[in-house]
Amino acid sequence: MLAIPPVDLLEASRDPESRARQIELLDTACSRTGYALLTGHRIPTSLLTELYSVSRQFFLLSDEEKAAVRQPAPEQVRGWTGLGSEGMAYSLDEESHGDLKEKMDIGPVSGPTVGQPGAGPMAYPNLWPRSPEGFRAVWEDYYRHMQRVGAELLSLAAEGFGLPSDHFAPMFDTEMSMLRGLYFPPQPEPPLAHQARAGIHTDYGAFTVVSAESSPGGLQVLDPDGEWLEVTTTPATLVVLTGDLLAEWTGDHWPATLHRTANPPRSVAFDSSRLSFAFYQHPNFDVSVAALPPFAASDPAAVPDPLRAGDHLAEKYVRQTTFGRRTAD
Ligand SMILES: O=C(O)CCC(=O)C(=O)O
Numbered sequence: 610m611l612a613i614p615p616v617d618l619l620e621a622s623r624d625p626e627s628r629a630r631q632i633e634l635l636d637t638a639c640s641r642t643g644y645a646l647l648t649g650h651r652i653p654t655s656l657l658t659e660l661y662s663v664s665r666q667f668f669l670l671s672d673e674e675k676a677a678v679r680q681p682a683p684e685q686v687r688g689w690t691g692l693g694s695e696g697m698a699y700s701l702d703e704e705s706h707g708d709l710k711e712k713m714d715i716g717p718v719s720g721p722t723v724g725q726p727g728a729g730p731m732a733y734p735n736l737w738p739r740s741p742e743g744f745r746a747v748w749e750d751y752y753r754h755m756q757r758v759g760a761e762l763l764s765l766a767a768e769g770f771g772l773p774s775d776h777f778a779p780m781f782d783t784e785m786s787m788l789r790g791l792y793f794p795p796q797p798e799p800p801l802a803h804q805a806r807a808g809i810h811t812d813y814g815a816f817t818v819v820s821a822e823s824s825p826g827g828l829q830v831l832d833p834d835g836e837w838l839e840v841t842t843t844p845a846t847l848v849v850l851t852g853d854l855l856a857e858w859t860g861d862h863w864p865a866t867l868h869r870t871a872n873p874p875r876s877v878a879f880d881s882s883r884l885s886f887a888f889y890q891h892p893n894f895d896v897s898v899a900a901l902p903p904f905a906a907s908d909p910a911a912v913p914d915p916l917r918a919g920d921h922l923a924e925k926y927v928r929q930t931t932f933g934r935r936t937a938d
């Protein structure tokens with residue numbers, strides 16, 4: 610398959626013709642390969658350097674120190690969990706051993722969802738580590754950039770679907786997006802059978818925007834022929850994946866991307882660690898998600914019940930964090 614050029618957000622803001630070209634690239638990438646590379650995102654290199662630096666320092670603290678910000682409950686997706694604590698594949702009802710990763714999650718950094726349980730089970734306040742210094746400021750700054758990049762992607766998507774540029778904006782005005790830092794440590798011992806750095810899954814929201822180191826044992830997507838394709842990541846070339854809600858909105862014109870994080874080859878596994886940052890773009894808790902007009906079935910009997918975004922997200926996260934349970938209790 611021919612490589613699809615990256616979507617360039619600077620080009621998309623240049624003039625109508627350049628914008629149309631970027632919209633077409635996004636549509637081709639999302640519909641054919643399930644992911645797009647993204648440049649022109651205007652995230653300062655210095656911020657990316659700081660993000661990787663404070664995050665590596667955090668993950669290299671002892672487990673006792675990191676436990677001060679441990680995730681409090683399965684449906685409260687905030688804070689740190691250690692190696693083997695969750696299994697992404699359980700979100701698809703696939704059994705696996707726990708993923709060989711540590712993770713740290715934050716949600717919105719400002720706005721009405723922060724700390725308001727009434728806004729849904731995922732609207733919990735963030736948990737901030739005391740060390741390293743500067744962690745919170747850097748993560749908040751990066752989160753805001755991700756919100757902006759995510760909003761720009763939704764505008765391009767809407768225009769590509771023949772809808773007004775701001776079609777999605779009201780559905781994201783109290784969004785519940787999430788930023789997850791992932792640390793995949795070296796593997797001195799061989800993994801168990803069916804144990805990956807992150808098991809096979811689709812992401813649950815709208816777009817996922819990933820920045821990651823290009824070390825061995827990285828992101829792979831399943832292509833339509835059933836082949837696992839390596840996705841080349843670097844901190845500054847972002848990777849955009851389409852999640853479950855975009856698949857619903859587009860009637861699978863943009864299928865939710867099946868992906869996983871592979872283990873490093875044994876020959877380099879002893880000293881091969883990897884950092885990755887996934888921003889999961891989630892709408893407001895109570896948004897009803899159904900096929901948009903260009904994709905809606907013409908036969909009313911074929912129209913499925915709309916999905917409530919918050920219910921879908923909460924259910925998936927609980928399965929992922931409890932190795933398959935469907936409710937938090
Ligand atoms: O390893 C990565 O870069 C992405 C991991 C992933 O897909 C996820 O945690 O949702």
Ligand SMILES: [Fe+2]
Pocket residue numbers: 810811812817868887
């Ligand atoms: Fe993912």
